[in-house]
Amino acid sequence: MRSQGAGGPAAGDWVGxxxxxxxxxxxxxxxxxxxxxxxxxxxxxxxxxVDETPGIVSVLATYAxxxxxxxxxxxxxxxxxxxxxxxxLLVPDLALLGDLPVERLVPSDRFPTLPHGRQAGYRELDxxxxxxxxxxxxxxxxxERAILRSQGRDRLWDLRDHVYYRPPVEQYLVQTxxxxxxxxxxxDVRRMQFDLETTxxxxxxxxxxxxxxxxxxxxxxxxxxxxxxxxxxxIGEFVRLVGERDPDVLEGHxxxxxxxxxxxxxxxxxxxxxxxxxxxxxPVESRDALKVGARNQSFRRHxxxxxxxxxxxxxxxxxxxxxxxxxxYGLKSAARYFGLASAERExxxxxxxxxxxxxxxxxxxxxxLDDVREVDALxxxxxxxxYALASMVPKTxxxxxxxxxxxxxxxxxxxxxxxxxxxxxxxxxxxxxxxKYIGGYTRMYLSGxxxxxxxxxxxxxxxxxxxxxxIAPRTDSLRVFPGMLQKLTHLRLEHKQxxxxxxxxxxxxxxxDAMQGAMKILINSFYGSMGASFALFGDIAAATxxxxxxxxxxxxxxxxxxxxxxxxxxxDTDGVYFTVPEGWTFEDELRLVAEVGRELPEGITIEHxxxxxxxxxxxxxxxxxxxYDGKIKMVGAAFKSSRNEPYGEQxxxxxxxxxxxxxxxxxxxxxxxxxxxxxxxxxxxEDLAVTVFLSKSEEAYRASGKKEEQYEVxxxxxxxxxxxxxxxxxxxAHGRHGYKKLYEPxxxxxxxxxYVKKLRETYAARLCRAVAPEDLNSLFGEMRGMFDRxxxxxxxxxxxxxxxx
DNA sequence: CTCATACGGGG
DNA sequence: GTGTACGTATGAG
Numbered sequence: 035m036r037s038q039g040a041g042g043p044a045a046g047d048w049v050g051x052x053x054x055x056x057x058x059x060x061x062x063x064x065x066x067x068x069x070x071x072x073x074x075x076x077x078x079x080x081x082x083x084v085d086e087t088p089g090i091v092s093v094l095a096t097y098a099x100x101x102x103x104x105x106x107x108x109x110x111x112x113x114x115x116x117x118x119x120x121x122x123l124l125v126p127d128l129a130l131l132g133d134l135p136v137e138r139l140v141p142s143d144r145f146p147t148l149p150h151g152r153q154a155g156y157r158e159l160d161x162x163x164x165x166x167x168x169x170x171x172x173x174x175x176x177x178e179r180a181i182l183r184s185q186g187r188d189r190l191w192d193l194r195d196h197v198y199y200r201p202p203v204e205q206y207l208v209q210t211x212x213x214x215x216x217x218x219x220x221x222d223v224r225r226m227q228f229d230l231e232t233t234x235x236x237x238x239x240x241x242x243x244x245x246x247x248x249x250x251x252x253x254x255x256x257x258x259x260x261x262x263x264x265x266x267x268x269i270g271e272f273v274r275l276v277g278e279r280d281p282d283v284l285e286g287h288x289x290x291x292x293x294x295x296x297x298x299x300x301x302x303x304x305x306x307x308x309x310x311x312x313x314x315x316x317p318v319e320s321r322d323a324l325k326v327g328a329r330n331q332s333f334r335r336h337x338x339x340x341x342x343x344x345x346x347x348x349x350x351x352x353x354x355x356x357x358x359x360x361x362x363y364g365l366k367s368a369a370r371y372f373g374l375a376s377a378e379r380e381x382x383x384x385x386x387x388x389x390x391x392x393x394x395x396x397x398x399x400x401x402x403l404d405d406v407r408e409v410d411a412l413x414x415x416x417x418x419x420x421y422a423l424a425s426m427v428p429k430t431x432x433x434x435x436x437x438x439x440x441x442x443x444x445x446x447x448x449x450x451x452x453x454x455x456x457x458x459x460x461x462x463x464x465x466x467x468x469x470k471y472i473g474g475y476t477r478m479y480l481s482g483x484x485x486x487x488x489x490x491x492x493x494x495x496x497x498x499x500x501x502x503x504x505i506a507p508r509t510d511s512l513r514v515f516p517g518m519l520q521k522l523t524h525l526r527l528e529h530k531q532x533x534x535x536x537x538x539x540x541x542x543x544x545x546x547d548a549m550q551g552a553m554k555i556l557i558n559s560f561y562g563s564m565g566a567s568f569a570l571f572g573d574i575a576a577a578t579x580x581x582x583x584x585x586x587x588x589x590x591x592x593x594x595x596x597x598x599x600x601x602x603x604x605x606d607t608d609g610v611y612f613t614v615p616e617g618w619t620f621e622d623e624l625r626l627v628a629e630v631g632r633e634l635p636e637g638i639t640i641e642h643x644x645x646x647x648x649x650x651x652x653x654x655x656x657x658x659x660x661x662y663d664g665k666i667k668m669v670g671a672a673f674k675s676s677r678n679e680p681y682g683e684q685x686x687x688x689x690x691x692x693x694x695x696x697x698x699x700x701x702x703x704x705x706x707x708x709x710x711x712x713x714x715x716x717x718x719x720e721d722l723a724v725t726v727f728l729s730k731s732e733e734a735y736r737a738s739g740k741k742e743e744q745y746e747v748x749x750x751x752x753x754x755x756x757x758x759x760x761x762x763x764x765x766x767a768h769g770r771h772g773y774k775k776l777y778e779p780x781x782x783x784x785x786x787x788x789y790v791k792k793l794r795e796t797y798a799a800r801l802c803r804a805v806a807p808e809d810l811n812s813l814f815g816e817m818r819g820m821f822d823r824x825x826x827x828x829x830x831x832x833x834x835x836x837x838x839x
Numbered sequence: 840c841t842c843a844t845a846c847g848g849g850g
Numbered sequence: 851g852t853g854t855a856c857g858t859a860t861g862a863g
Contacts, residue, residue, distance in 0.1 A: 191852070232850050240850075292849035321852080329855040347848060364848065384850050441851090568851085671857055726845080742844075743861075796859080 078525075080451040080518055081426050084144075085210055088217035091224075091282040092312070092340045093430060095202035097121055097174035104282075104312055104340045106218065112280060114312060114340065119206045120148045121174035123199035124165035124459060125181075128156060130196055132184025134176065136169060145209045145454055146170060161511050163458030165198055174202070195461060198570070200446065207428035208450045214424035214431050220548055221541045223421060225250040225344075225413060226281035227406040228272070230293050231398060233388045237299035238756060241265045243391060245272045246402035248410060249279050256399045266304040269297065276310050281341060283431070284310070285413050287365040287405070288347040294336035295319075312340025324348050325438035327355030335436075342432035346409050349416035349435070358655070359669045361683075365408055374411040379404045418544060419551035426552065440563030443556060445570055448563075451514045460509035462568050472578050474607030475585040478654045481803040482832035483694060484603055484613050487649040487659070490595075490627050491609025492587060493639045494554075496561035497523070499583045502637030507564050507573035515571070519560055526553035584608065587638055592838065594630040602838050603651050609643060611657075620645060648694040652803050660694045672800060680721040681708070681789070682797040693801055702813055702825035705798055712789050715782040722789055723764040723777045728755050743774055751776040765789070806831045 089106035101117040128136065137155040139146045146157045146168065154171040171177045178190055181197060190197055200208070207213060215223065226249040234240030242265055248254040255275065259268040276284075286293045294317055301308040301316075308316045315338060322335040331351075336343060350368045354360040360371050369375040380400040382390050391398040417435065424431040428446050437443060452459050492498065497519060499505065506515040526549075533546030563569050565577040584607065592602055595612055603611040614623055624642055631640045650658040656670030668674070673686065685708050692700035711717045726744040732755065735745045747763045748755055753776065755761065765788045766775035772785035798814040805813060805828055812822040 189852095194851085230850080235850050286849095288849045296849085323851070323853075324855095326855075330851085330853050331856095332852095332854050351847090362847085387850055568853090674858090724846095744845090 078521060079211070079454070080447065080514055081521060081525075082216075083207070083211040083213045083426075083428060083450065084454065085212045086216055087210075087212050090212060090214050090216065091218075092342060093203050093206060093212075093214075094339050095119070095206040097178075097202050099172055099174070101203075101206045102313075102339065103212075106222065106282075112282070112312070112340075117206075117210075119209050120170040120172065121177070121202065121205055122168055122170045122209065123174070123177055123197055125167050125169060125197055126164050126461070127196075128167055128169075130184060130193075131169065131177070131180050134180035139170070141456060145211070147209075148172065157456065159453075159458035160456055161458045163452075163509065163511065164461035165459040168453060174199075195463075198459070200449070203430055203433075204428050204446055208446070208453065211450070211454065213426060213428060215421060216425055219541045219545045220414075220418050220421055221250065221544065223250070223283060224279070224281045225283040225285055225410070226276065226279055227285045227409040227413070228293065229286060229402055229405040229409065230296055231387055231391065231402050232296060235292075235760065236756070237296045237303070240296075242268060242296065242300050243388070244268075244398060244402055246399075246406045247272070247275060247279075248403070248406045249281055250410065253279065254403060254406075256403055258395065258399070260395075265300060266306050269301050269304065269306045269308070272297075273307070273309050277314070280312070283342045283344055284338070285344045285346060285409055285417075287345070287368075287409050287412070289343060289345045290333050290335055290348075291345075294343070295334070298336070310341070311338035315339050322436060324351070324436045325442060326351050329355075330438075333436075335432075337432070342430060342435075344413065344417060344432060344435055346412040346416065349412065353416055357669075358671075359667045361668070361674060365405060365412075368412060369408040372412065372415055374408060374415065376404070376407075379408075414544075418548035419555055422545075422548035422552035423555060426556070438562075439555065439559035440566050441569050444559050444563040447518070447556075448510075448514055448571055451518075452512060455512060457512050460507075460570055462570050463572060472581045472585070474581060475588050476606045476654060477836055478604045478651065479602045479834065479836050479838055480604075480832050481651050481653075481835050483696065483804050483830045484601070484649045484651065484832060485647065486614050486616055486618060487603065487611055487646040488600075488614050488623050488627075488642065489609055489611050489644040489646075490591070490630070490640055491643045492584075492591070492634075493641050494557060495584050495587065495608035495638075496580050497557045498638050499580050499587070500560060502635065503579070503583060505576050505579050505583075507571045507576050509571055509573060515560060519557065522553045522557050526550050526557065529553065587634060589839075590634060591630055591640060594633050595626075596838060598626060598629070600626075603649065604654065604657065606655065611649060611651075650690075650694060650801075650804060652800065658690060658694065660691070664691070666690055666694070681712070681717055682793065684708075684721070685793060685797050686800075689798075689801065693804055696830055698805070698809075698813060698828040698830075699824075699826040701801070705793070705814055708793060709790050712793070713786045715784075715786070717789075719764055719777065719779070719781045719784055722784055723762050725760050725762045728761060731756065747774045747776055803833070804830055 090103055091106055091112060092104040093101060095101040099119050099121050101119055103115045103117055104112055105115060107113050134154055137152055139155045139157045141157065148155050148170050154169065154176055156167050156169045159166050159168055169177060181190065181193065182188065185193060187193055226247060228245060228247045230242050231244035232240045232242050243259045245257045245268060257268055257271050259265050262268045262271045297308060298317060310317060317336040317338050320335050320337065322333055324331045324333050347363055350360060350363045354363065361367060366381065380397060382398060382401045387398060420435045421431060423434050423443065427434060427443050428450050429437065449459060501519060501523065504516060506513065529546045529550040533543050533550060536543035536546065561577065561580055563571055564573050566572050567574065588605060588608065592605060592610055595610065596602060600612040600614060603613065614626065623645060627640055627642045634640065646659045647662045648660040653672055656672040658673065659667045659669065685704065689701050689704040692704060728744060730745065744761050748761055762777035763774050764777055765772050765785045766783050767785040772788055794814050802810055809823055809828045812825050812828065815822065
């Protein structure tokens with residue numbers, strides 16, 4: 035472990051691990067206090083918290099004010115320390131506490147603490163924010179009970195405009211000013227990847243027969259049930275190795291929805307203690323929400339004491355919310371997408387894994403090991419910025435990995451800064467005006483196939499506007515918002531430079547890259563925290579001011595581009611795709627972008643963000659790009675059907691390069707070949723069948739009185755099932771309409787016409803914007819009529835779908 | 840046409 | 851956050 039930054043107080047600087055942290059710093063004046071919180075020169079306490087205790091790798095805290103902190107210490111071991119803190123909450127009025135005796139606490143420059151022997155106390159906060167009182171107690175339950183009793187309510191949630199509080203771990207981190215991973219490089223964090231191989235997807239009728247494990251030190255192991263006296267011994271050995279390798283982080287792909295629940299279910303069935311935690315405790319399940327872009331997905335989190343659990347599936351989904359071109363979130367396809375799959379990677383189809391193990395266990399061992407290696411690689415690529423965020427935001431690493439940006443990251447940091455400055459905090463929605471919220475500007479101008487395409491965008495559009503025009507929530511009385519934004523922008527540049535000076539792949543380079551990535555995330559999060567009506571520092575008017583400026587800047591950029599003869603294809607919030615004249619070089623494009631940039635307001639910079647040989651513009655936010663290296667990128671949901679039968683995807687892969695090369699005869703040929711392959715039954719039924727999840731039991735389904743395809747298929751086949759099973763079936767030919775039939779390997783009685791129709795109407799139809807409607811029949815028609823052009827003579831069309839204003 | 844329902848990912 | 855998403859596909863009526 036290396037130490038970064040100047041030596042602040044280390045663990046030894048505070049006394050008593052069972053009392054509250056008592057620093058021996060001298061008092062400073064009120065004005066210096068504001069400086070400390072909002073503008074600390076060099077100290078950056080608003081970004082990192084005031085406490086620099088190094089090596090924290092996990093924290094557990096309870097509403098009863100007990101914290102358990104796991105720290106990496108100098109000899110490389112990990113120590114658990116018990117700590118006590120005072121759970122706290124914020125209220126606008128002490129009357130909410132009813133008859134609970136609370137004592138006024140002496141003001142100090144630190145987060146207040148309860149004097150010895152007191153049950154509850156408060157500190158009055160400065161300024162005219164809504165939450166004027168910070169109330170502390172030995173036990174959160176004292177406060178909760180007193181408030182609910184005086185207000186006649188059942189849940190604190192019902193009083194959310196009157197009581198503000200955070201989960202216990204965050205209360206602890208805010209109160210102590212601590213954060214994770216101080217002084218630790220990414221490589222100092224011990225990450226363990228694991229993956230189960232099971233006989234079925236459902237732990238009720240399946241077993242674990244293999245577990246692959248590896249950790250960030252390069253250690254690797256594959257456990258086989260046969261070598262450990264069966265499943266119980268296998269799980270036992272897994273648990274033993276987790277304890278022995280003692281990782282800080284457990285990682286897996288879809289761990290929360292597969293590996294963890296499966297392990298829990300099997301360990302219960304086999305009566306094995308699943309002591310995966312650092313206190314030998316079993317995983318605990320809770321409901322949580324994964325933030326993906328602006329949306330929430332609910333999931334069942336599993337947690338163990340002393341270790342963080344990370345799901346790389348979540349990380350991949352969150353990345354796709356930014357890039358929109360990840361075809362599938364599965365481990366194998368994500369690894370290929372990011373270029374992380376090795377050439378020697380072993381592949382085994384899911385349903386084949388168990389059978390393969392029986393005949394060729396070595397192959398499954400290789401496969402399982404490749405899985406955890408890919409999880410490690412994905413984590414290295416996608417999680418390092420969250421690790422760096424964890425050293426700034428008062429939250430656990432595993433929660434940062436699923437948190438949103440505004441309320442998830444910025445709000446806890448602002449609350450920490452305000453409370454440490456003794457400042458009152460606004461209420462959610464305090465600055466929400468009646469006016470309508472305006473979003474970013476999006477418009478598609480041209481559809482069809484275009485050549486010589488360039489994407490230019492404004493670098494950090496919204497944060498640049500906030501800095502250039504000094505826009506912040508009006509409720510931010512401490513001006514922490516612009517202060518943090520400025521500091522982050524500055525520090526990010528510094529980390530970028532420091533990183534570039536390091537050897538590629540070195541631990542220091544990874545560290546600086548992670549820091550700059552984390553800072554980029556924070557910088558881009560400030561806008562979001564203003565735009566949310568339910569965020570403490572939300573200010574719709576300020577957010578609207580930002581987007582309005584953003585629209586103006588984008589419009590100005592587009593005017594300049596058009597004035598220079600460029601054709602606009604599509605604009606989205608902070609960037610625009612356009613065509614440049616045939617024969618232009620990269621340098622010509624850079625020059626153009628620089629020229630346009632000079633016309634834009636001070637503080638706004640535009641960047642060349644990509645160049646493409648061809649673009650097929652289909653719908654707003656849905657397009658296909660082909661690089662000068664021939665590589666194809668499909669962006670948007672329109673090219674990603676949820677029931678992607680393999681044959682449709684294969685058609686896309688074959689026909690799209692031809693389409694972009696304007697080889698319409700080739701497109702026709704691909705289509706005809708695929709139609710022929712379907713009709714002559716050369717397409718294997720695996721490529722046509724769908725697999726459907728069964729959630730209802732046979733009784734529940736019969737009782738529902740409704741008809742659902744997947745259950746009807748099973749009933750017709752006289753098959754039994756349980757909730758959690760999957761059924762695979764296809765559309766079989768029978769009379770005029772055909773019917774759904776249970777999948778059998780090698781079946782050829784599928785309804786060819788059904789699949790031909792689908793190929794035409796759901797896959798081929800996505801290519802329609804490339805040609806005139808009257809040419810569609812010669813591309814994908816059943817037979818060419820006498821008026822239809824020969825496909826080789828089709829001319830591509832570009833349609834102006836919106837006039838540029 | 841509209842309405843209802845299910846998918847994603849893991850073996 | 852107790853905000854079970856979202857956009858898409860399919861079949862029934």
